[in-house]
Amino acid sequence: MGKLPAEGTQARRFGKTRSAQSTALLEDYAELIADLLEGEGEARPTDIARRLGVSHATAIKTIARLKRAGLATARPYRGVFLTEKGHALANRVRVRHRLVVDVLLALGVPTEAAEADAEGIEHYVSENTLKAFAQFLKIRE
């Protein structure tokens, strides 16, 4: 067991995983901001921070990163908004999240575990895997 894949293959896989990690947080922020905008009408740094369990300073810094990435706009004391690109990302993330949770549930994972684990898993699910998930759920119906 533990057979080693070819060196290059393994390195490529790890590299992909690392880069997925760096976008995971931005994806979570985009989704949360979209939810807050729809649910509360506004997305404020403090609310975002509370939801994510981090300090407001941390949230503000990440919001700055969202701006740099062209995903959000924000003016001092005036809340956070998503750009078109940000909205598109949030929607993609939502669909993916739903799909991952549904697959976990279909596999018999308890609801709370499915929701919690999906939070981490979803960021590492590729397009191909997503397609397979959708197909699997379709057949199950």
Added chain:
Amino acid sequence: MGKLPAEGTQARRFGKTRSAQSTALLEDYAELIADLLEGEGEARPTDIARRLGVSHATAIKTIARLKRAGLATARPYRGVFLTEKGHALANRVRVRHRLVVDVLLALGVPTEAAEADAEGIEHYVSENTLKAFAQFLKIRE
């Protein structure tokens, strides 16, 4: 769509995901070192670095972190070895990886995507989910 879970619940989930992230790398290292020790008889920083696609300096720093965590031992120019704790971790990680890949394959995910995605997914699969995966595969037999 995008319904908000209770504030505390959401914060707890994100916190869990964040802490999983910090152990993910150590898990990967432990598994790789175990594989190298079995396959090559030794685990050298340069080999580890090549497999993971990082510089040898980065690998050495992470090996230092493994030592601090009580997972590995290493003496200058003498290779890396796992402690009992490190071996236990490596074994747990291997079993989990196998299970995740097998479930993805059973769901119809193409082999290469299953292997690559599992690399990221595995670190976020809880005990409960793991149990459900095992059960699901058992039934499929």
Added chain:
DNA sequence: TATAAAGTGTAGCCTACACTACACTTTGAC
């Protein structure tokens, strides 16, 4: 056995992501 190649280790730098502490702006209550 010298010496070049391969491997190892250290130092210094960068970014991301977390924190606390402090200062400032807005809002709301009296």
Added chain:
DNA sequence: GTCAAAGTGTAGTGTAGGCTACACTTTATA
């Protein structure tokens, strides 16, 4: 309209994870 509370922003710090550059040790080969 004042002023306290709530929210926001900035600065400074720490760890993790990445890099390159340079110095050192070990190994292997001519």
